[in-house]
Amino acid sequence: MSSIDYSEKIPNNVNLSEDRTLQRALEHWQPNYLQWWNDMGPDGSQNFDVYLRTAISVDPQGWAQFGHVKMPDYRWGIFLNPGEQDRKIHFGDHKGEAVWQDVPGEYRANLRRIIVTQGDTEPASVEQQRHLGLTCPSQYDLRNLFQVNVEEGRHLWAMVYLLHRYFGRDGREEAEALLERNSGNADNPRILQAFNEKTPDWLSFFMFTYFTDRDGKFQLCALAESSFDPLARTTKFMLTEEAHHMFVGESGISRVIQRTVNAMNELKTDDVTKLRAAGVIDLPTIQRYINFHYSVTIDLFGADESSNAATFYSTGLKGRYEEGKRVDDHLLKGQTYKVLNVVGDKLVEKEVPMLNALNEVLRDDYITDSRAGVERWNRVIEKAGISVKLTVPHKAFHRNIGALSGAKIAPDGRVVSEQEWSKRVNEWLPSDEDRAYVGSLMGRVVEPGKFANWIAPPVMGVNRQPVDFEYVRFN
Numbered sequence: 001m002s003s004i005d006y007s008e009k010i011p012n013n014v015n016l017s018e019d020r021t022l023q024r025a026l027e028h029w030q031p032n033y034l035q036w037w038n039d040m041g042p043d044g045s046q047n048f049d050v051y052l053r054t055a056i057s058v059d060p061q062g063w064a065q066f067g068h069v070k071m072p073d074y075r076w077g078i079f080l081n082p083g084e085q086d087r088k089i090h091f092g093d094h095k096g097e098a099v100w101q102d103v104p105g106e107y108r109a110n111l112r113r114i115i116v117t118q119g120d121t122e123p124a125s126v127e128q129q130r131h132l133g134l135t136c137p138s139q140y141d142l143r144n145l146f147q148v149n150v151e152e153g154r155h156l157w158a159m160v161y162l163l164h165r166y167f168g169r170d171g172r173e174e175a176e177a178l179l180e181r182n183s184g185n186a187d188n189p190r191i192l193q194a195f196n197e198k199t200p201d202w203l204s205f206f207m208f209t210y211f212t213d214r215d216g217k218f219q220l221c222a223l224a225e226s227s228f229d230p231l232a233r234t235t236k237f238m239l240t241e242e243a244h245h246m247f248v249g250e251s252g253i254s255r256v257i258q259r260t261v262n263a264m265n266e267l268k269t270d271d272v273t274k275l276r277a278a279g280v281i282d283l284p285t286i287q288r289y290i291n292f293h294y295s296v297t298i299d300l301f302g303a304d305e306s307s308n309a310a311t312f313y314s315t316g317l318k319g320r321y322e323e324g325k326r327v328d329d330h331l332l333k334g335q336t337y338k339v340l341n342v343v344g345d346k347l348v349e350k351e352v353p354m355l356n357a358l359n360e361v362l363r364d365d366y367i368t369d370s371r372a373g374v375e376r377w378n379r380v381i382e383k384a385g386i387s388v389k390l391t392v393p394h395k396a397f398h399r400n401i402g403a404l405s406g407a408k409i410a411p412d413g414r415v416v417s418e419q420e421w422s423k424r425v426n427e428w429l430p431s432d433e434d435r436a437y438v439g440s441l442m443g444r445v446v447e448p449g450k451f452a453n454w455i456a457p458p459v460m461g462v463n464r465q466p467v468d469f470e471y472v473r474f475n
């Protein structure tokens with residue numbers, strides 16, 4: 001079951017060849033996907049040989065094989081984690097029943113919506129990142145960007161397989177639409193707002209992979225609990241790939257910080273003008289990028305009170321993060337959770353039914369996880385003997401969804417006046433000037449082992465290769 005058949009047009013471990021209709025439908029979608037990859041995938045890079053890892057099996061030891069391939073030849077396919085014998089639904093109203101191998105009619109619309117929303121983010125991020133290869137800080141980073149891109153493409157395949165296999169004609173139409181919407185397109189945008197924002201520079205890319213791919217992790221973890229077993233098994237395999245994306249973000253930011261603190265020590269200054277003259281990214285700018293990406297990303301969890309969230313949980317479609325490790329009744333009826341509201345000039349907590357607050361529960365789990373990486377960045381600063389600390393802003397800061405939407409809250413959680421907000425917003429969020437400065441640093445460095453001035457080299461190369469390995473062969 002877990003070995004992947006690569007002799008097939010579509011590599012898979014789901015015995016695709018035994019279902020001719022499905023196989024034909026997916027083989028019909030495949031050229032449209034490749035066309036989309038050509039039009040909207042990495043700009044001007046289709047002919048490069050890139051040192052990529054490809055899944056060869058879903059076993060813990062054997063799923064990553066490294067070698068140089070041209071991205072359009074990457075073996076995108078359909079890989080599910082092996083099924084668990086006698087798996088039981090372990091939360092919600094159906095708790096204790098057998099998991100579903102098919103979609104129950106009454107949950108069809110909701111499940112389709114969940115899968116389409118998840119699926120839409122995958123190609124969206126490829127589109128958002130498509131120009132970054134032109135300004136890569138090194139070959140190592142270029143290769144990592146492309147690795148993330150091809151895997152997001154595979155995640156699209158994962159969701160498209162479910163749509164084709166379990167949702168009939170509606171599913172096929174949704175699969176087409178996933179290739180038709182485009183990030184930032186005024187007429188046909190991607191579903192979620194954060195996936196219509198630009199990823200204009202590499203600092204944004206690292207922030208995106210640290211913060212926004214981590215949202216992906218939490219959504220996938222919640223879906224990995226699903227009573228719809230094929231969804232659970234698909235998302236479990238996606239999570240193994242997602243870990244690398246967050247690594248790219250965390251280590252990327254860490255290397256930017258390393259370079260900056262080195263320059264601060266060499267020049268014995270924390271003066272932003274001097275540091276910018278030296279061509280590094282000052283810590284206040286890094287803090288503002290954190291504030292932006294963090295706040296935009298926590299909006300992705302949705303409204304703090306949501307009857308949909310309650311329905312998705314009670315009907316067993318979407319669990320909590322690490323549902324299986326929690327010790328409660330996994331029904332949550334009659335329990336409460338605290339959400340925030342603005343009352344006058346104060347943030348106040350309000351107790352609401354926990355089932356309705358499950359978006360907030362997932363957001364809070366995400367927040368804990370995000371903070372841990374920021375602390376690791378702080379250790380880089382601390383080691384350099386510099387007393388600055390980076391933080392994530394208060395969760396009410398710069399929100400655009402739910403009860404806090406549009407409220408004027410400072411990063412420290414104070415409710416502020418319109419005047420104070422407009423006076424200080426450039427201290428809190430990246431200004432046009434910050435973005436222009438970061439943009440001005442983005443040149444293309446592709447000589448093996450060379451790195452742009454604003455970022456330190458990584459500690460190690462990819463797959464134990466040296467840092468100056470030829471990760472990308474330009475043809």
Ligand SMILES: [Fe+2]
Pocket residue numbers: 122151152155216242
């Ligand atoms: Fe993904």
Ligand SMILES: [Fe+2]
Pocket residue numbers: 152213216242245
């Ligand atoms: Fe990702």
